[in-house]
Every structure is written in structure tokens, then in C-alpha cells.
Amino acid sequence: MRIVARALGVAVAAALFASPALAQELTLRFGHVGAPGSLFEISAKEFAKRANEKLGDKAEVQVFGASQLGKDQEMLQKLKLGQITFSLPSTVMSSVADEFGIFEMPYIIKDRAHMKRVRDAILDSHLQPAAKEKGYRIIGVWENGFRNITNNTRPINTPEDLQGIKLRTPKGAWRVKMFKLYGANPTPMSFSEVFTALKTGVIDGQENPLAQIWSAKFQEVQKYLSMTGHVYTPAYVLVSDAQFAKLPEDVQTILxxxxxxxxxxxxxxxxxxxxxxxxxxxxxxxxxxxxxxxxFVAASTPIYEEFTETVEGGGELIETVQSLADAE
Known part of the structure; x- marks a missing residue:
């Protein structure tokens, strides 16, 4: 009897110690760069709320915004290492695979209804294969938004007004090319560094959706907001293909x-x-x-030509997206 009791005691103790470890293994960390009040924060927190209701005690999604888990590039690496489960990249994906550069073409997305049709048409045929080739998987396409320009030099009415302005851009090659074409001095910089750079005059301006501008308080250090709407950037709910596959199948399905x-x-x-x-x-x-x-549209022709010439299937991709602009 003593042996049985001792064995039961060991088993109970093992179960008690194993439970926190198991819970820790199924804590699913979601990192993003959005500030409090941003669309990224609203979206990620709603995802966590809905997912956790369905997951019960199987796993828990925890959200870390404002670059707490790293900048976009750092989180891409952390996904592959299994240190985080989800990130929410946007422009940076155009540096991961050329196909994502389609959303860097100025004014190619007309409105959100157009974006839905584009998403349904090219996610499985173009974007998902490109992501998986790099070791990632897209489990949802959300939004960063229509981007507009703020700066401290002058209102921007035409591309000529950007001449010489030092403008922060995300770390995506096509955005840099676009603003060079317009005459600006594009300066790639992580989002978390932008407010200080604007405040100290390291850069003159930046370009982002209104939700990012407001939540990051850029209006406190900028004089002009020019509604250019020059690019629409999706945001991708991204996971590591290999790491995500290790989760229980029912958890994967819910997520x-x-x-x-x-x-x-x-x-x-x-x-x-x-x-x-x-x-x-x-x-x-x-x-x-x-x-x-x-x-701006008239000045953007060369960037479309370069995408067509340098990206395999680029011309066909542009035609596909444009053909969906006025579809019902």
C-alpha cells in the first residue's frame, strides 16, 4: 500500500508540475508594431478574444503590440525560431518575396471592395505559394490601409512638391523606388523610430494610413497632412509554416x-x-x-514598367489586379 501511495503521490506531483509547462507550450504570442489605438491593435486583440473563446483550455493567444516583440524584420525571424506564433507584417513582405510588391504599385487598389476581390483572386495562386517558399504561411489578410503623407516642409499637392523632402518609408524596396521617382529623399526606417526622428528633425515627414498616424501621435510633430492615398497596404496574419504545423490540428483549424x-x-x-x-x-x-x-498616377508609370520588366509574371499580376477594379 505504501508503494502504491508513493506512486500516486509522484504521479500527482508530476501532473502539477507538468501543467504549467504544457500551458506555456501552448501560449501563442502575437506580435505587431502598431501603437495603442491603432488598427493593428484593434484587429489583433479582437482576434485573440474570438480565438480564445473557441480554444478554451487548449491554448491561449496573447497580443504584444508597439514592437514589444521586435521590429518587423526581427519578428519574421522569431516566427521561424518558434519564439512567437503570429506577426502582422505589411510592406516588409515585398522584401520577402517579389509577388507582394504588387501592393506597392501606386493607386492599383481602388477601394476595399476591390481589395476583397484581389485577395480572393491571388492569395492562393500567388501570395501563399510565395510565402510558403520562404517558410511562412498566411492565415488571414487584414489591413494596414490607404497611405497619406505628413511632413513639416509644405503641403504635397503634386509629386513635384516632394522634391528634396526627407521622407521615412518602411523597409520595402518598391516604396523607396516610388518616392525617388517622385523626387523625395526616401529614408527606410522602423516604425518604432519614426516619432523621435520627426521630432528631432532627422526626417521631414512620413507616409502611413490615418490609423497609424493618429495612434503614433505623428500629428504632434507634423504640420501638414496631404491626402494622397498613394498606396493601399494589406497586413498579413503570418505564421511559420513549419512551426504552425506542430500545433494540434484542432488548434490550427480554430486559428x-x-x-x-x-x-x-x-x-x-x-x-x-x-x-x-x-x-x-x-x-x-x-x-x-x-x-x-x-x-501622382501620371508620374507612376515608370514604377509599373519596372515591376513588369523585373518581376516574373509581374505584368500578368498587374493586369489581374486592375481587371478586378470595377467587377461586381
């Missing part, structure tokens, strides 16, 4: 279904923020102007 069911919610929140935040920015004192989009 994928939740990321995809959230897509319409994200678009709705983004549209709401675009309206609300523009009014808040105006009320806050930043000078707002509507840019001459036709002038």
Missing part, C-alpha cells in the same frame, strides 16, 4: 478560421477609423489638403 472570419470586421473598423480620425486630425490643428491624384 485559421478565426483569422479569416475577422477579415470583414477589420475592413469595417478601418473604414470607420478613416472617417473619424480625419476629423480628429483636422480638429487637432494639422493642415489638411487633398492631393492631385491624377498627377
Amino acid at each position: 485559421v478560421e478565426t483569422a479569416q472570419e475577422l477579415q470583414d470586421y477589420v475592413y469595417e473598423q478601418a473604414a470607420r477609423l478613416d472617417v473619424e480620425l480625419l476629423e480628429k486630425l483636422k480638429a487637432g490643428g494639422i493642415e489638411v489638403n487633398e492631393a492631385d491624384r491624377e498627377a
